[in-house]
Amino acid sequence: MSVTTPEERTPSTAATLRSGSLGTADIAFFVVSAAAPLTVMAGVAPLAILLGGIGAPAGYLIAGITLAVFAVGFTTMSRHVKSGGAFYAYITRGLGRPVGIGAALLALIGYNGMEIGVYGLLGSATRDTVHALFGTDVPWLPIALAGLLVIGYGGYRSVDFGAKVLGVLLVAETGILLLLAGGVLVKGGAHGLSGASFAPDHVLVSGTAVVLAFAFAAFTGFESTVIYRREARDPERTVPRATYVAVGFLGLFYAFVAWVVIQAFGDQQVIAAAAKDPGGLFFSAITTFVGGWAADLMHVFIVTSVLASLLAFHNAINRYTLALAEEGVLPKALGRIHPRHRSPYVAGIAQTALGAVVVTGFWAAGADPYGQLLLWVNTPGMIGLFVLQLLAAVAVPCYFRRVAHQEGALRTVVAPVVATVLLATAIGLVVTHIDLFTGASDAVNSVLIGLAPAVFVVGLGLAWWLRRKRPEVYAAFADEPAGQSTHQP
Known part of the structure; x- marks a missing residue:
């Protein structure tokens, strides 16, 4: 059987990603936008307040x-591992190729799950x-399909x-929340x-455990900064x-806005207001x-916040797919880069097609776009x-034990x-409160929880x-x- 060697994966004349395109703010926009x-x-903080009390801001x-x-160890390792494969490259360097390949498959499925499920949210929110x-009712499927395009x-x-x-969409969504904050603060x-x-x-x-489960979920995707290192200016710093910037902004902003909405109703009244109409609390x-x-x-x-999240995750998925195609794990065609836009456009087309299949499948089954397409696809991701x-x-300490370096023990x-x-504690909180994320039966929740380890095991089989x-x-x-040894700008 023929194999693809690293030198053969992509011809030296092929187009490459646009290096030096992204600064710190640009990458931060991708990450913060993914968090929506x-x-x-507006959609989750009221539940955190209802179930966890007025201490919810501290949970964020x-x-x-x-x-x-x-991020301390993660970004330290980013100075030593140059791959566009991000998570799977780091894990491979620290824990070995079988675990790394399992992680690669889990990343691909996880990011797809995080994005495709959100098309259900786009349909229901629109x-x-x-x-x-x-005052008009519109069907959600055409909205979701238009969003895919x-x-x-x-x-x-x-x-x-x-x-x-x-950048534009993020300014809009944060701006409206700051407008709310200004109104509340000015009026006391x-x-x-x-x-x-x-x-x-x-x-x-006791309710803080529930708040923390919601809070950790609110940061999902922040680590995707390293996916853009091949397109970043001075990636060791950027x-x-x-x-x-992304983690600090999200943590402080979430805590501040959650506190503001509590002040809008009062410490003693906000929980009753959240119980009466959680979806309408911010409005x-x-x-x-x-x-x-x-x-x-x-x-x-x-x-527009949902659209921004979708675009950010779509870009992250495309670059993971590109890296795995360049590795030779996925079909070579998925590694093609557009000669003018310098984007992984074939990976993007494939991801869009996959999203269309999943979204249409849930619609054909009569599923609810929020309660099933979003929650059941998003949660395992x-x-x-x-x-x-x-x-x-x-993987970080395991990697640094084996290589010569000048980094400190801290x-x-x-x-x-x-x-x-x-993080192990955070995973435990999310898994034990999974019903709050899905609203599903125990049987469905067991399947959703088991998908991640099942995908990882399949990845180990792929490694073998x-x-x-x-x-x-x-x-x-x-x-x-991936690709840097053979590609020329």
Whole structure:
């Protein structure tokens, strides 16, 4: 059987990704947009407050601190591992090729799950927005399919085009939340401003575990900064900076906005308000403190927030697919780069087609776009990315034990070990509260939880097959920066 060697994977005359296109802010836009701050706040924070109490803002800070600790070892390793394969390359270097190949498959499935499920949210959010603004009911499938085409086009264009689009959309969604915050702060809240949300007696309660589960989920995708290192300017500096900017911004912004909406109703009244209408909590607050016109804008910006998240994940998936095609693990055609836009356009077309199949399949089965397409597809993807974060944290000290380096023990041992413990705790919180994420039966939840480990085991099987049938591909897996040794700008 013929094999593809690293030198044969892509001809030296082939187009390459557009190097030097992205600065710190550009990469941060991709990462923060993937998290969809407005959607997370308006759609999920009310549930965190309802189930966890007024200490919910502190939960977002705790999650942010945990992921900042993870980022210490993660970004330190990014200076030594140049691959565009991000997670799987790091894990391969630290834990070996079988685990790395398992991680690669899990990353591919995980990121696809995180994106494709969100087309259900796009359909339901747009439907709700149209109904709220015009009183008209529209079907969700055409909206989702139109979104697939729009996002596919965004991924087809150059990466700097995507960064500019995400910059505009991110300013819109954060701006409307800051407008709400300004209204609440200027008017002094419903009953004055209070710092009780950060008091120990409100943070150290049983409900905090639920808040932390929601909070960790709100950061999903932040680690994708390293996927863009081949297109970054001065990646040794840009990628770590973008990672810390994204984590710091999300942690502080989530905590601040959650605190603001509590002040809009009052410490004693907000839980009752969230119980009465969790989906309307933010809309009610901005109507009261800014005006109905701002609530209408918020409806619109939730749709654009979802689109921004979809485009960010679509770009990340395309680059993972590109890296694996260049590795020889996926078909070579998926590694083609557009000669003018310098984008992994074939990977993007394949991802769009996969999304269309899944979305249409759920519609044909009569599934609810939010309760089933979003939650059932998104949740295993989220768990898969959490597992990848955990494996990457474990890989950091293992890698630095085997190579000569000048990095300090705090970055290479202490921070990764602490992050491993904290991330394992986060996974435990999410899994034990999985019903809050899915609203599904125990049987369905068991399947959703089991998908990530099942995919990883399939990946181990793929590693075994590659070692026997395609030894050159197996031996070269994640050894060199994907494509950089053979591509010329």
